[in-house]
Amino acid sequence: MDEHTGGRGAVMGPQPDPGELIVGRGAELARLSRAVDSVSADPVLMLVGDMGTGKSALLEHAMHRAEAGGARVLRAQGSESESSLAFSALHQLLRPVAAEVDALPDRQRAALQDAFGEGPATPGPDLMLVGVAVLSLLSGLGDHHPVLVVLDDTQWFDRASLDALSFAARRLEGEPVTLLIGARDGDRLPPGFDRHVPVLTLGPLDRAAAHQLLDLQPKSPTGHTRSRILDQAGGNPLALLELTRTASAQDTAAGLPSAGPLPLTDHLERIFAARLKTLPASTMRALLLLAAMDSADPAIAVSAGLPRAEDAAWLPAGQAGLVRQTGRDIRFRHPLVRSAVYHAASLSAQREAHLALAETLRAEPDRRAWHLAAACPHPDAAVSAELERTAGRARRRGGHAAAAQALQRAAELAPQREDSARLLIEAAAAAVFTGDITWVEELVAAARTRTDDATLLASAAVQAGRLAVLTVRHTRVFSRLADAAETLTASQPAAGLDLLAGAAVVRFYSGDDTQRHRIQDIQRRLPEHPSHASMRTWVTAVSDPFDNRPHLVSLLPRLAAEAQDRPERLTTLGIMAWLLDETPQAVRAFDEAFDRWEVQGALPEGLGGAVAWAYLERGRWEQAREACARTTAVGRAAGLDHAVACAATVDATLLAFQGDASSARTRAEDALTLIDPLESRSVAVYAHRALGAAAAAEGAYETAYGQLRLVFTADGAPVHYHASYPALADLTAAAVRCGRHEEAALIVERSASALADNASPRLRALISRARGLLADPQEAEAHFRAALADPVLEHWPLERAQTLLDLAEWLRRRRRITEARGPLTEALATFRRLGARPWIERARTEARAAGLDATDTPPDALAGLSPQQQQIIRLAARGLTNREIGETLFLSPRTISSHLYRSFPKLGITTRSQLRDLIENTHTTTGRQE
The missing domain is CATH 3.40.50.300 (P-loop containing nucleotide triphosphate hydrolases)
Structure with a gap:
C-alpha cells in the first residue's frame, strides 16, 4: 500500500481485515x-x-x-x-x-x-x-x-x-x-x-453487487428463491444476508415474508423474531435483559446483572446469528435484533426485565429511574418524582435535553393533571435551551390540554416565546407573542409584559415599524405596577430607543443600582445602554456581569450581539472577537442560525476594520445566507455595513457606497431604526469619493431631521462628520470641530480617529500643516493601537505629506498578522499558556502553538519571552488600549 501523510498525521500499513464482508462499496x-x-x-x-x-x-x-x-x-x-x-x-x-x-x-x-x-x-x-x-x-x-x-x-x-x-x-x-x-x-x-x-x-446496492453478495454466502440462493430475496431486500445488504440465512435454514422459500407493502424494517424484525422460538428460556431471559438495557457500555452491562460473555446462555443466541461477542461484552448484531427481541416478549416480561434492571442499578439513579418508568403501565407518583429528580441532576450538569425528556416522561406518569401540566411546562423551560422550537411548542400544547390554571398557561406561553425570539421566523413569532401578550394584559399582566419584552426583541431583529405601533398599543393597556418598571423600560428602549431618548437615559442610573450583584440584570442594563448609545456604561455593565457570571447560559440572550458591538465600538476588539466566538459556538450547537448570523456580522465588521477584507466578505455573506433580509433587517443592515467597510478598506469606494446605500431605503429612510444610523459617516465618506454628494446629503439631512433632539452625542458627531465631508471647503472645519467637541466621544475611538484624520486632511489641504499635525498624530496612534490597518496606511500617507515621521513602529509589526494571530500574541504576552489561550479563544493548544510559530518570524522575534517587551513598546508608542 502507498504511504500517505497529511495535516492530521499519517496512518499507514497493510489493508486490515475488518471482520465483515463488504461488497459493492x-x-x-x-x-x-x-x-x-x-x-x-x-x-x-x-x-x-x-x-x-x-x-x-x-x-x-x-x-x-x-x-x-x-x-x-x-x-x-x-x-x-x-x-x-x-x-x-x-x-x-x-x-x-x-x-x-x-x-x-x-x-x-x-x-x-x-x-x-x-x-x-x-x-x-x-x-x-x-x-x-x-x-x-x-x-x-x-x-x-x-x-x-x-x-x-x-x-x-x-x-x-x-x-x-x-x-x-x-x-x-x-x-x-x-x-x-x-x-x-x-x-x-x-x-x-x-x-x-x-x-x-x-444507497442501496446495485443489482450486480447484490448478486455478488449472494454468491459469497455459504448457501447461495438460486432460482425463484434468489429472485424473491433480491426483490424484497431492495439492495439493502443486511436484508440480503438475513433473508438468505432464513431461506437456507428452511431449505425453502416458503418461509420468506411475502412481498407487499410491509416496511423493510418489519420484514427484518420478523426474520429475527422467528429465530427466537427455539431458544432456551435462560437465553431468552438474557436477551430480553440485554434488549431492555440497550447499552453499549460493558461496565454498565456488568452492573446491570447480565450474564458474562462466557456464560453458556449466550451460545444459542450466537449460533442463531443474533448476538456477537466483542471483547468481554455481548452485543446484538444489529439494532433490529434488539427491537425484535424486545417486542417479541410479552408486556409482563418486558416489565419484569425493567424491574430487574432497576433493582440491580440502584447505584445508577438516573438509569434506575428510566427503567422504573419503562415498567410503569399506569401513572405512578413515586416514579414520576424519581424522574423529576433525574431531570434536576441532568439540568445541573447542563443536560437540558435530558432534563426535558425526563420531565416529559414524568408528566406522563403524574396521576394529577395539574402536576402533569406543571411538569410539561418545566420540560418546555428545559427544552428551550436545546433550540428545538418544535419540541417546545409540542410540550406547551400538551400542557394546555391538562390545565385551565391561568398562571401555568401564562408560564407556558412565556417558555415558548423565550425560544421563539431567537429563531429566524420573526413575522410569525411577533404575531404570536403579541397576541399572547394582549390576551394576558388583564389576567396575567406580568406574563403579558414578559411576552411583550420578547416581542420587542423580535421587533429589533425585524425592524418592522408596524410592530412598534402594536407594542406601544399593548403597553398602554397593561396596568402600571412598580415591579414592572424595569421591564417597561426594556420594552421601550428595545423597540424605539430614539423616542424620548433623554428620558430613557435618565432611568439608567436607577436601573444600574437595582442590577448590582445580579449578572442577568447587568446584562439587560448593558444592552439597553448600548441601544441608547451609552456605550461606556454598557461596557461597564457587561464587564461586571461577566466577572460575576462564571457559568454562562446555554443560549445566547436576546440581543446578545449587543455585547460584541459594545466592545467593538469601545475599541476592545479582542473581547469583541471572544464574544462573537462564544455566541457562534452556542448558536451553532443549539441550531440557532439567527444568533450565528448576528455574531458573524460583528466579526465581519471587525475583520474589515483590521484590513482582512476577504475574510470580512466571507463572514458577512455567511450571515446573509442564514437569514431572510426582509425578516431580519438588523442582520441585513449589519452585513451590508461590513461589506461596505471591506470594500472601503480596499479603496473600492463605488462598491462601498453601493453596499452602504442598501442600509437606507430608496427615499433615504433608514432600513433599520437603530442599525442604519451609525453608517451615515461611512456612507458619506464613500459617496464623496465616487461623486454621490447630493444623494448622500439627502440621506444625512433626512436622518438628522428624524432624530432631531433625540440624537445621541455619538450620532450627532457622526452627522457632523458627514456634513463636514459634504460641505464646501470653507465651511467644513466647523462641522469637523463640532464632531470632536464632546469629550465623551473618546469612548468611540475608531470613529473619533476617523474624524481627526478628516480634519487633518482638510487642514493640510488648506496649507495649515502645523495645525494638521496634532490631530493627525493622535489619529495615527489610535489606528495603530487598534490594529486598523487600512486606516494606518491612509494616516501614514497623510503624515508623510504633513512632514511627520511615519516610520513603522511595533504596532505595525502586529498589523502584519491576522486578527486571530494578533489576539493570540497579546494573550501570550500577558503570560497565558497555550492551554489558557485556547480556553479563552475556544481553540486547541496545538492551534495556538501553530499560530505562534508562524507569527514569530513576522514579528522579528525568536522566543516567547520577547513578546512582553514587544507589546509594551507598542503601548508606550501609541498609548494604552481603551
Missing part, C-alpha cells in the same frame, strides 16, 4: 481510507444511510485500518435508552482515556467531571469549557499518535454529548484527529453536524 471504502490516511482535507466525515446499509461495518473497517497504522481509536455507539442521559455518549467515548482526562488543566478537568456527575456539586458545567476540554484532550492524544474518533448511531446520542463533540469537531483543522460519524438516513442529522459537514451517503 468500493467508492465508500476508498473515501473512508483517504479520511483515516489523512489524505482528505476534511477532518470530519459523516456516513449516512438507512438501517442495514452497512454503516457500522464500514466504520469498523476504518477503525481496523487506523489501528493497523498506529492510530489511537476512540469509539462511542449510541443507544436508544441512553439518549436521555446527559453526557452518556461522551462519557463512553472518553472512558478509555480517563488518565489523560485527569491530566487536563484544572478548569477543563473540572468541567468534564461536572458534566459526568463525578465532581462536587456545582451550579452546572460551563458547556463551552466542556467543548474546549474535549478539543484539548483530542489534540493532546494526537501528540503521540494520529487519532480516529468514531461516533456510530449518533441518532441516539444524547444532546449534551453532541453539543460538546460538535464544538470540538469544528476546530479540528490542523489537528492529527479524524472524526467519522454514522447517522441513520431519514432522521434529522445530529445537531451541530448538520451544516458544512461532508456527507457520504450509502
